[in-house]
Amino acid sequence: MSKFVIIGNGVAAAGCIEGIRSIDKESEITVISAEKHPVYSRPLISYYLEGKTTLEKMNYRSEDFYEKNKAELVYASAEKIDLKKGEVAFGSKKTKFDKLCIAAGSSPFVPPMDGLDSVKEKFTFMTMDDSLALEKALKKDSRVLIVGAGLIGLKCAEGILERVGSVTVVDLADRVLSSILDNECAAVMQKHLESKGMKFLLSDSVAKLETDKAVMKSGKTVEFDVLVLAVGVRANTQLAKDAGAEVNRGIIIDTKMQTTLENVYAAGDCTEGYDSSIDANRVLAILPNAYMQGFCAGVNMAGGDSSITNAIPMNSIGFFGLHCTSAGSYFAQGEGEVYEEKSCGGIKRLYIKDNKLTGYIIIGDVTGAGIYTRIIREKTDLSGVNIDKLKNNATLAMFLPETRRKMLGGVV
Amino acid sequence: MKRVYVNEKWCLGCHLCEYNCAFANSGMTDMVKALKDKPIYPRVHIEQSDDITYAVSCRHCKDPLCVKSCIAGAISIVDGVVKIDKTKCVGCLTCVLVCPYGAVRPGPTGAAQKCELCLENSCGEPACVKGCPNNAIVYEERQEEK
Numbered sequence: 351m352s353k354f355v356i357i358g359n360g361v362a363a364a365g366c367i368e369g370i371r372s373i374d375k376e377s378e379i380t381v382i383s384a385e386k387h388p389v390y391s392r393p394l395i396s397y398y399l400e401g402k403t404t405l406e407k408m409n410y411r412s413e414d415f416y417e418k419n420k421a422e423l424v425y426a427s428a429e430k431i432d433l434k435k436g437e438v439a440f441g442s443k444k445t446k447f448d449k450l451c452i453a454a455g456s457s458p459f460v461p462p463m464d465g466l467d468s469v470k471e472k473f474t475f476m477t478m479d480d481s482l483a484l485e486k487a488l489k490k491d492s493r494v495l496i497v498g499a500g501l502i503g504l505k506c507a508e509g510i511l512e513r514v515g516s517v518t519v520v521d522l523a524d525r526v527l528s529s530i531l532d533n534e535c536a537a538v539m540q541k542h543l544e545s546k547g548m549k550f551l552l553s554d555s556v557a558k559l560e561t562d563k564a565v566m567k568s569g570k571t572v573e574f575d576v577l578v579l580a581v582g583v584r585a586n587t588q589l590a591k592d593a594g595a596e597v598n599r600g601i602i603i604d605t606k607m608q609t610t611l612e613n614v615y616a617a618g619d620c621t622e623g624y625d626s627s628i629d630a631n632r633v634l635a636i637l638p639n640a641y642m643q644g645f646c647a648g649v650n651m652a653g654g655d656s657s658i659t660n661a662i663p664m665n666s667i668g669f670f671g672l673h674c675t676s677a678g679s680y681f682a683q684g685e686g687e688v689y690e691e692k693s694c695g696g697i698k699r700l701y702i703k704d705n706k707l708t709g710y711i712i713i714g715d716v717t718g719a720g721i722y723t724r725i726i727r728e729k730t731d732l733s734g735v736n737i738d739k740l741k742n743n744a745t746l747a748m749f750l751p752e753t754r755r756k757m758l759g760g761v762v
Numbered sequence: 763m764k765r766v767y768v769n770e771k772w773c774l775g776c777h778l779c780e781y782n783c784a785f786a787n788s789g790m791t792d793m794v795k796a797l798k799d800k801p802i803y804p805r806v807h808i809e810q811s812d813d814i815t816y817a818v819s820c821r822h823c824k825d826p827l828c829v830k831s832c833i834a835g836a837i838s839i840v841d842g843v844v845k846i847d848k849t850k851c852v853g854c855l856t857c858v859l860v861c862p863y864g865a866v867r868p869g870p871t872g873a874a875q876k877c878e879l880c881l882e883n884s885c886g887e888p889a890c891v892k893g894c895p896n897n898a899i900v901y902e903e904r905q906e907e908k
């Protein structure tokens with residue numbers, strides 16, 4: 351019998367619980383959760399504001415999840431990891447562990463901003479409670495200013511657009527979704543968002559806030575009632591760092607999800623794990639990664655043997671019915687072939703280099719996109735693939751008949 | 763577990779499986795009313811490579827990426843069958859992003875849908891298999907390849 355402790359209670363923690371239980375049905379599991387909710391689907395907080403889901407449906411797992419998995423859920427903030435004693439301290443209490451998983455996620459980064467204190471209605475957008483607090487402040491005629499045109503800022507904008515007077519999004523970058531889209535694709539998405547009524551101030555930033563007015567670096571001013579800060583997130587690494595683990599932008603983990611400390615694992619947004627698309631460690635703050643890392647950590651903590659060597663960045667994000675999927679890495683012009691196809695309201699760009707698909711972006715019809723994601727993840731050598739068919743459509747038609755017969759005729 | 767397998771040699775490319783699938787999942791009793799003059803949303807799709815055609819539907823993977831990736835926790839495995847809870851799905855298409863076979867697609871409401879082996883609709887066994895005129899799709903137990 352071992353004693354397992356998990357710090358954090360997001361999707362990575364849920365994966366960890368399920369990973370442990372796939373091997374060890376009996377040992378004690380304690381989950382320490384700073385948020386006072388059972389695990390919920392974090393990405394759905396914008397869908398909630400849009401009326402596309404309910405608080406109940408946002409539960410990531412069934413009501414009896416903890417009971418069924420014999421996991422004890424404690425609502426508290428873990429304050430210290432004592433490696434020598436094998437203990438985690440929270441509040442006035444302590445709990446022992448044989449194996450620990452840090453699944454502490456990330457926190458919104460709020461840059462120092464001149465005059466931020468003068469703003470009454472200001473919010474970040476990370477948690478269910480953030481979403482509920484923001485909802486309370488929204489009125490039919492609210493003018494909302496969102497700082498950050500990344501995934502979180504734009505999802506927030508989509509979620510509230512129909513409920514408020516106006517939404518303006520400002521970003522230092524020269525394009526929307528700069529971490530997942532190239533220039534061409536970002537332009538297509540921006541146009542779509544503008545057609546729905548969002549306003550953008552790009553290549554600009556807030557120089558000063560004065561109660562209900564933002565003065566931009568460019569000299570422009572924007573009046574607002576509600577401010578949302580979605581500049582970016584930072585991995586929660588402090589606990590690990592204090593315990594002596596190696597930490598960069600995230601907690602460094604190997605392909606088995608172990609930190610540089612014995613018996614201490616980490617998973618999800620708080621980590622920097624192996625990204626096979628760049629052959630280096632990187633923070634991959636996406637939900638599928640959080641689940642898979644959590645599960646893998648759990649298996650290893652319970653004495654099994656699991657590793658992840660093929661993680662890549664990937665995203666599926668839609669706005670007002672226009673979908674966008676992307677995966678892998680892109681390269682600068684001239685370093686390889688970029689195949690581009692434009693369709694009504696959409697665009698597809700495939701990045702092909704050294705006989706491999708390194709990355710892709712599709713906006714519009716994303717049918718079959720997972721096949722592109724697969725050949726990036728598996729680093730498929732394109733000599734065995736029909737490149738014209740690959741460019742044309744994401745279907746199994748691009749593979750050799752023998753390969754396809756295995757896919758459709760075997761247990762996978 | 764029984765799964766749907768494809769014999770591409772025998773596929774005629776007649777698309778009957780697509781119609782039978784759309785009908786079986788329509789919840790209606792009259793095929794004409796269910797399908798005529800409407801866009802259909804089958805969960806099996808005929809693809810073509812040169813002069814070969816074949817049907818693609820969910821493989822019910824043993825270690826499914828869609829289940830691990832769904833941002834709403836809406837996909838689960840029940841007795842080996844991979845199922846989507848339509849009421850929880852928000853239509854983000856992360857499952858489309860990760861399915862290595864291109865087997866999941868948005869349905870009429872925008873929620874993702876895919877083959878669930880007709881175990882819960884009126885058909886009771888895969889309608890695509892039942893209606894295939896040339897046994898190009900079969901529903902049977904096969905061993906894992908070594």
Ligand SMILES: Cc1cc2nc3c(=O)[nH]c(=O)nc-3n(C[C@H](O)[C@H](O)[C@H](O)COP(=O)(O)OP(=O)(O)OC[C@H]3O[C@@H](n4cnc5c(N)ncnc54)[C@H](O)[C@@H]3O)c2cc1C
Nearest residue numbers: 358360361362384392393428454455618619635636637640
């Ligand atoms: C608005 C929004 C939209 C998103 N959309 C998508 C999307 O479409 N697709 C996608 O793939 N990803 C999306 N993401 C990212 C995705 O939500 C994360 O990658 C995922 O939730 C990470 O899970 P996690 O378990 O690692 O961390 P988290 O979900 O952040 O969970 C960590 C938990 O640990 C708790 N914690 C931290 N420190 C302590 C402590 N000391 N003691 C106790 N508890 C602690 C935190 O309070 C938190 O509850 C989105 C994120 C946001 C905010």
Ligand code: SF4
Nearest residue numbers: 820821823826828861
């Ligand atoms: S939808 Fe795709 S990934 Fe999911 S079980 Fe079916 S074939 Fe596998």
Ligand code: SF4
Nearest residue numbers: 832851852854855857
């Ligand atoms: S589209 Fe639905 S089923 Fe697919 S990943 Fe998104 S929420 Fe899950």
